[in-house]
Amino acid sequence: MKNTIKVALVLAMGLLIPVTVALAENTGSMFSYCWANGIIYSLVIPENAQLSTDLRTNIYIFHNLTGQRPVAEKGPGETGFYNGHFSTVMVDYTPEGIKTLDPNNDGASEFEITSGKMVQNYIKQGYLKITGKGANVDANLVSPGPYINAEK
DSSP, X not given: OHHHHHHHHXXXXXXXXXXXXXXXXXXXXXXXXXXXXXXXXEEEOOTTOOOXXXXXXXXXXXXXXXXXXXXXXSOTXXXXXXXXXXXXXXXXXXXHHHHHHOTXXXXXXXXXXXXXXXXXXXXXXXXXXXEEEEEEEEXXXXXXXXXXXXXX
């Protein structure tokens, strides 16, 4: 229980993302899911998660537009994926990025970024900018199927 509270506080303080955006068929938060190399995963934080100084994979957390799930730089099975040890990276859309990815200007991204490579590409194109580092967090990336079905 103590570790669960610790991890919840780290997420609340370190990630600073809104969790009120509902999925199309699911009322779970956008942060319950994460993209990695074009594959959507459920982010599951184990009850016994402990913060560590192990090697970490970047997970990008987006601010100033809704509709974008976090993006892990690497996914399970890829070199550079450190078994769910993540270092959060805060990312904002630039004015050019907002104009391109939210063409109807409703405050929601019309096109989801689905891989670390896309994040890096959009940074190079000037659509995104890194605004800071957040907390380190440990989570499991698992197929979202069982979790979506369980919530219905």
